[in-house]
Amino acid sequence: MKISKKEKKKWYKDIIKKGKVKEISSKFRDIFSEMVDIPDYIISNSSKITMVDNKNILIEGYKNVVDYYLHYIKIKGNNVEIVIDGKNLDIKEITDDDLVITGTIYSVNLKE
Numbered sequence: 001m002k003i004s005k006k007e008k009k010k011w012y013k014d015i016i017k018k019g020k021v022k023e024i025s026s027k028f029r030d031i032f033s034e035m036v037d038i039p040d041y042i043i044s045n046s047s048k049i050t051m052v053d054n055k056n057i058l059i060e061g062y063k064n065v066v067d068y069y070l071h072y073i074k075i076k077g078n079n080v081e082i083v084i085d086g087k088n089l090d091i092k093e094i095t096d097d098d099l100v101i102t103g104t105i106y107s108v109n110l111k112e
Contacts, residue, residue, distance in 0.1 A: 046061060046077075046078055046079050046080075047059060047060065047061040047062055047077030047078050047079065047080055047082065048060040048061055049082065049108065051105065051108065054086075054104060054105045054106070055102060055103070055104065055105065056100065056101070056102050057084065057100070057101045057105060057108065058098065058099075058100050059075060059077070059082060059098065059099050059100075059101070060097060060098045061077065061078045061097060061098075062075050062076065062077050062078070062082070062097070062098075062099060063076045063077065063078060064076050065091070065094075065099070066081075068091065069089070070087070070088060070089055070090075070103075071085065071086060071087060071089065072084070072085055072086075072089070073089050073091070073101060075099070079112070080110045080111065080112055081110070081111040081112075082108065082109070082110060083108070083109040083110075083111065084101060084105060084107070084108050084109075085105075085106045085107045085109075086103050086104050086105040086106045086107075087103060087104040087106070088103040088104060089101055089102070089103035089104075089105070090102050090103055
């Protein structure tokens with residue numbers, strides 16, 4: 001039995017509309033990260049933010065620092081924009097993938 005090109009396109013469009021492709025890729029990502037013991041945020045290309053008290057914050061998986069002031073730091077993450085408000089903020093350590101910010105942190109806001 002042959003399927004026409006028109007029917008194939010309809011079938012593909014139906015799958016995409018129902019979100020099955022995203023669901024399947026998400027499940028695959030979860031299974032793969034468990035198999036190779038890699039954290040989810042690395043495989044999903046997202047940013048991980050770890051804050052200790054209101055004095056230190058570690059951001060893993062960022063692209064660049066957009067704004068840098070003593071009271072305000074704006075960072076472009078892999079899939080989000082991170083805005084940190086505080087007092088005496090300083091970037092203590094920076095690598096290609098991670099950065100550590102110290103100071104008195106008042107708030108951390110995320111914007112997609």
